[in-house]
Amino acid sequence: MPSHRYRSVHDRDPSPVPDVERTWPSRRLEAPPLWVPVDLRDGNQALAEPMDPGRKARMFDLFVAMGFKEIEVGYPSASATDFAFVRRLAGTGVPDDVTPVVFTPARRDLIERTFASIEGLPRAVVHLYTATGPAWRDVVLREDRDGVRRLILDGAADVARRAGPGVRFEFSPETFNLTEPDFALEVCDAVTDLWDAAPDRPVVLNLPATVEIATPNVYADQIEYMHRNVARRDAVILSVHPHNDRGTGVACAELAMLAGAQRVEGCLFGNGERTGNVDLVTLALNLHAQGVDPCLDLSDIDEIRRTVEHCNRLPVHERHPYGGDLVYTAFSGTHQDAIAKGMAHHAKRAADLGVPPERAPWDVPYLPIDPADVGRGYEAVIRVNSQSGKGGIAYLLRTGYGLDLPRRLQIEFSRVVQRATDGSGEEVTADQLWDLFRAEYLDRPGPVAVTGWRTAHTGPARHDFTGTVTVDGVTGEHTGTGNGPIDALTGALAAAGVRVDVLRFAEHSTGAAASGGGSPAVAYAECRVDGVVRWGAGRDTSVLAASVQAVLSAVNRAKTT
Numbered sequence: 001m002p003s004h005r006y007r008s009v010h011d012r013d014p015s016p017v018p019d020v021e022r023t024w025p026s027r028r029l030e031a032p033p034l035w036v037p038v039d040l041r042d043g044n045q046a047l048a049e050p051m052d053p054g055r056k057a058r059m060f061d062l063f064v065a066m067g068f069k070e071i072e073v074g075y076p077s078a079s080a081t082d083f084a085f086v087r088r089l090a091g092t093g094v095p096d097d098v099t100p101v102v103f104t105p106a107r108r109d110l111i112e113r114t115f116a117s118i119e120g121l122p123r124a125v126v127h128l129y130t131a132t133g134p135a136w137r138d139v140v141l142r143e144d145r146d147g148v149r150r151l152i153l154d155g156a157a158d159v160a161r162r163a164g165p166g167v168r169f170e171f172s173p174e175t176f177n178l179t180e181p182d183f184a185l186e187v188c189d190a191v192t193d194l195w196d197a198a199p200d201r202p203v204v205l206n207l208p209a210t211v212e213i214a215t216p217n218v219y220a221d222q223i224e225y226m227h228r229n230v231a232r233r234d235a236v237i238l239s240v241h242p243h244n245d246r247g248t249g250v251a252c253a254e255l256a257m258l259a260g261a262q263r264v265e266g267c268l269f270g271n272g273e274r275t276g277n278v279d280l281v282t283l284a285l286n287l288h289a290q291g292v293d294p295c296l297d298l299s300d301i302d303e304i305r306r307t308v309e310h311c312n313r314l315p316v317h318e319r320h321p322y323g324g325d326l327v328y329t330a331f332s333g334t335h336q337d338a339i340a341k342g343m344a345h346h347a348k349r350a351a352d353l354g355v356p357p358e359r360a361p362w363d364v365p366y367l368p369i370d371p372a373d374v375g376r377g378y379e380a381v382i383r384v385n386s387q388s389g390k391g392g393i394a395y396l397l398r399t400g401y402g403l404d405l406p407r408r409l410q411i412e413f414s415r416v417v418q419r420a421t422d423g424s425g426e427e428v429t430a431d432q433l434w435d436l437f438r439a440e441y442l443d444r445p446g447p448v449a450v451t452g453w454r455t456a457h458t459g460p461a462r463h464d465f466t467g468t469v470t471v472d473g474v475t476g477e478h479t480g481t482g483n484g485p486i487d488a489l490t491g492a493l494a495a496a497g498v499r500v501d502v503l504r505f506a507e508h509s510t511g512a513a514a515s516g517g518g519s520p521a522v523a524y525a526e527c528r529v530d531g532v533v534r535w536g537a538g539r540d541t542s543v544l545a546a547s548v549q550a551v552l553s554a555v556n557r558a559k560t561t
């Protein structure tokens with residue numbers, strides 16, 4: 001790799017890395033920032049097919065429903081669609097607690113157009129931007145520092161001149177993270193001075209990592225430098241706008257909040273230029289997972305995702321934090337085992353505390369948040385394939401079919417499942433597991449059958465079992481006696497020539513989880529049959545019938561596998 005072509009941000013001249021006595025590493029996040037979705041502007045400008053008015057409106061409505069209070073609605077001077085959308089908002093009105101933000105470069109004609117778009121809106125933020133980094137100054141704008149400062153201040157003056165009541169101001173030194181700290185400070189202070197920022201009419205200073213070029217600690221230092229040194233600090237809302245070129249946009253935003261940022265601009269699920277803007281969903285749910293209310297409604301994440309996918313015409317990846325299809329799913333055996341145990345422990349703890357499970361403290365291994373918090377069910381938390389173990393298989397049969405397999409049966413059945421999945425290499429659903437279980441244990445044909453049976457309680461701890469027993473095609477009526485009906489059944493089988501020891505036995509009701517009418521019981525029996533040990537299972541509305549079937553299932557499996 002020709003890595004020698006690139007320089008560490010620390011070696012750049014001029015350097016964008018400030019000298020700051022940092023305090024952010026020892027802080028913690030305790031409150032959400034002011035969130036500002038920029039999907040309708042920064043996200044939109046990164047789409048092959050920018051949103052039409054219908055998709056824009058749908059996304060705006062989603063933001064309002066989620067509880068965003070400041071929403072960047074477009075770049076009105078960029079296109080007729082963006083302009084028309086802002087006019088439409090001015091016509092229909094926006095909720096009283098929502099402020100639209102419009103974006104403009106520092107060019108008089110485009111500023112004029114921007115103000116024309118917001119006429120009639122009771123509130124708006126006009127967001128002015130100009131790049132300040134050395135390469136942009138030299139190559140793109142072809143101005144020195146003074147020239148760029150002049151460009152910015154001319155634009156800021158145009159904005160101030162046009163602004164009526166209800167208009168607040170935002171300034172972004174685009175490429176802030178590449179700009180010399182003293183120059184960033186100089187232009188920001190000049191702008192807040194020109195706009196006469198005051199605590200009752202604060203100015204947003206938005207400090208973008210336009211192209212992410214350094215580890216997140218560098219960005220945090222840059223933000224802390226501004227936080228500590230910017231003039232009129234109490235009249236400034238310090239905002240960040242991280243992109244994600246290095247894949248650390250979320251980390252940059254979080255460290256920047258520790259360093260003094262009060263406001264975060266980003267996009268839902270991280271759409272945006274190149275590798276995207278910082279993902280607001282991840283940021284908000286990261287706070288939630290640390291016990292901090294993000295003050296956004298993310299309780300139906302799939303609906304949010306569907307809307308975002310529809311508006312952007314881009315899919316959200318299956319592994320996307322919090323919102324991807326697979327992010328609450330474990331395929332691997334030991335994870336499944338831990339989740340199954342954790343879920344059982346969670347249910348018990350909720351019961352002990354006397355609260356519903358969704359209100360009990362969450363501590364389930366491998367699931368950083370309760371999927372129910374974002375409207376996900378528990379069906380998908382465990383999915384079974386060749387990487388899975390007994391725990392996951394047992395979990396699916398328990399949650400899907402009410403079966404509570406004894407541990408040793410779980411081990412035995414998981415081998416059956418492994419054989420099936422190793423053969424196909426494919427996932428096995430709960431329904432397919434149930435079919436496998438039925439075929440292996442419940443509907444198992446074999447050489448031994450007992451029909452027309454009856455039991456009698458003939459004395460204290462004494463039971464008789466009588467039935468027509470068929471073994472390898474030979475049929476006869478046999479009776480056995482024992483201390484219970486199952487013990488008596490083994491006596492009848494012995495009389496027919498089949499020696500059976502019941503080693504372990506368990507039974508339970510399947511409750512409402514079972515399909516069909518009634519509430520069938522399931523019985524499990526581990527038996528030694530002529531020296532071969534196998535499990536069997538039976539299912540019937542009668543506990544005794546289920547028990548007899550379980551023993552016969554073990555017998556037939558022992559004789560055929």
Ligand SMILES: CC(=O)SCCNC(=O)CCNC(=O)[C@H](O)C(C)(C)COP(=O)(O)OP(=O)(O)OC[C@H]1O[C@@H](n2cnc3c(N)ncnc32)[C@H](O)[C@@H]1OP(=O)(O)O
Pocket residue numbers: 042045075077078079104105106107110129130131140141174210
């Ligand atoms: C980091 C960001 O996301 S910034 C936002 C980027 N978003 C967009 O560009 C989407 C919308 N943009 C557009 O529709 C168009 O670019 C317009 C309407 C704004 C301008 O269009 P045009 O006049 O055709 O200019 P063009 O698109 O080529 O932009 C380049 C010009 O803008 C200048 N420019 C760039 N940024 C700024 C700025 N913040 N303020 C003033 N001028 C700027 C460049 O120096 C260049 O000027 P030059 O032609 O004299 O060399």
Ligand SMILES: CC(C)C(=O)C(=O)O
Pocket residue numbers: 042129172173174175206208209210211241243
């Ligand atoms: C100008 C700002 C807000 C921006 O979009 C960026 O730098 O990415």
